[in-house]
Amino acid sequence: MRESLCLFLCMLHFTDGCYVSDHGRVKEVTGYTGGSVLLPCSCADLQSTVKSFIWYCYRENLWTKVFEDDKHKGRLKLFNERSPANLSLLISDLKKTDEGHYRCETPLGSFIDIHLKVKGCDLDQNKQMIKVTGHSGESVVLPCTCTELQAKPEQLTWTFTPLNPRTNPEEIYPHEQSVRHTGRVKLLNETSPGNLSLQISNLNKEDQGDYRCSVSSQHINIRLSVQEIHKTTEPTQQTEKPTSQQSEDSSKNISVWVFFFTVIILLALLPVVLLLAVLPLIYWKCRGRRDVQKTTGDGQQLVCNQNEKQEEVTYSSVVHVKSASKPAHIQTNMAEHSVYASIK
Numbered sequence: 001m002r003e004s005l006c007l008f009l010c011m012l013h014f015t016d017g018c019y020v021s022d023h024g025r026v027k028e029v030t031g032y033t034g035g036s037v038l039l040p041c042s043c044a045d046l047q048s049t050v051k052s053f054i055w056y057c058y059r060e061n062l063w064t065k066v067f068e069d070d071k072h073k074g075r076l077k078l079f080n081e082r083s084p085a086n087l088s089l090l091i092s093d094l095k096k097t098d099e100g101h102y103r104c105e106t107p108l109g110s111f112i113d114i115h116l117k118v119k120g121c122d123l124d125q126n127k128q129m130i131k132v133t134g135h136s137g138e139s140v141v142l143p144c145t146c147t148e149l150q151a152k153p154e155q156l157t158w159t160f161t162p163l164n165p166r167t168n169p170e171e172i173y174p175h176e177q178s179v180r181h182t183g184r185v186k187l188l189n190e191t192s193p194g195n196l197s198l199q200i201s202n203l204n205k206e207d208q209g210d211y212r213c214s215v216s217s218q219h220i221n222i223r224l225s226v227q228e229i230h231k232t233t234e235p236t237q238q239t240e241k242p243t244s245q246q247s248e249d250s251s252k253n254i255s256v257w258v259f260f261f262t263v264i265i266l267l268a269l270l271p272v273v274l275l276l277a278v279l280p281l282i283y284w285k286c287r288g289r290r291d292v293q294k295t296t297g298d299g300q301q302l303v304c305n306q307n308e309k310q311e312e313v314t315y316s317s318v319v320h321v322k323s324a325s326k327p328a329h330i331q332t333n334m335a336e337h338s339v340y341a342s343i344k
C-alpha cells in the first residue's frame, strides 16, 4: 500500500501535479468580522507545481467557485505566484455570511475541506440600563463592546433620546441628525474593533438622556446624567465672602510684616556687605605696602602697623621714611663704631 502511494506521489512529481497535504480532511478555521483569515492548502510535495487548482465554497447546496462568487469579490488573495506549492486563500474584510465550508481541489482530484467559522459582534444584552454620570465641561465614555473584542460590527449606530423634553431618538453616530453633538463624539475603536464605546466631550446639561448602541438587532441602553460643577461650588463661595475678606485683610497684614522684617534684615546685612566690599581693598592696600616694606627692611614694619587706618598718609610717610632711612642707619652704625673705638 505504502509503496504504491510513494509510486503515485513520485509519478505526480514528474507529471506536474499537486497532491494536497491532509487530503480528504476537514479543518476548522475561525475568523472575526471585519478581519481577515487564511484558509490553508498546500501541496504535500513542496517542489510540485499546479496551474489550475480551484477553491470552492458551499452555497445553497452547491459547490461554487469562490472566485466566481460575487459575495467574495475583491476580498480574496492567493500566494501561489511567489510560492507555487502554497495554495492557501486569504479572505479579508470577513462577513458573517462568509461562514461555511470551503474546498481546495487540484486537477488530480486531491482536496482539503475547510470549515470557516466567523465570529461577529454580539452585544451583551443581559445588561439592564447602564447609568453613567458626567460633569459639565468634561468628557464621558458611554460603554458598549462586542463580546468578541476582535470582531468589528457590520453596522453600528448610536442614538440619543433627550430626557426633557422627551423627543424621538436621533442618530449621533455615524451620522449626526442634529447639531447638538457635532464635533463632540468619538468612537473609541482604535485599539480593538469590537470596542464601540462612545466618548462625548465638553458635556452640557442638554446631553442628559438615553443613549443606545445598536448592532444589527442588538442594543445596549445607557442613561447619562450630567452634573453641573459650578452650581455646587458657587453657593459655598457666596457664604464665605465675609471670611474671605477677613483673610484678605490678614494676608495684607502679613505682607506688611514681611516687608518690615525684610527691611530690618537688609539693614542688618548692610554693614556686613560693606565690610565684605572694603576688605579686598584693605588687603590690596596692605599688600602694596608690604612690597614697600620689603624694600625698606625690617625696621619699617612698625610704621605700617601704626598707620593702618590712614592709608594714604601711611604710604607717603613710608616713602618718606624710606628715603630718610639710609642716613639714619648709617648714623647708628657710626655711633656703634665709635663706641667700639672708645673701648679700644
Ligand SMILES: *[C@@H]1O[C@H](CO)[C@@H](O)[C@H](O)[C@H]1NC(C)=O
Binding pocket: 038, 041, 042, 079, 086, 087, 088
Ligand atoms: C502560504 O502563504 C501564506 C502567506 O504568505 C503564509 O501565511 C502561509 O504560512 C503559507 N503556507 C505554507 C504552507 O507555506
Ligand SMILES: *[C@@H]1O[C@H](CO)[C@@H](O)[C@H](O)[C@H]1NC(C)=O
Binding pocket: 152, 156, 174, 187, 189, 190, 191, 192, 193
Ligand atoms: C472604527 O469604526 C469606524 C466606523 O464603524 C470604522 O470606519 C473604522 O474602521 C473602525 N476602526 C477600527 C480600527 O476598527
Ligand SMILES: *[C@@H]1O[C@H](CO)[C@@H](O)[C@H](O)[C@H]1NC(C)=O
Binding pocket: 145, 188, 191, 195, 197
Ligand atoms: C474601550 O476603549 C476605551 C478607550 O480606549 C477603554 O477605556 C475601555 O476600557 C475599552 N473597553 C474595553 C472593554 O476594552
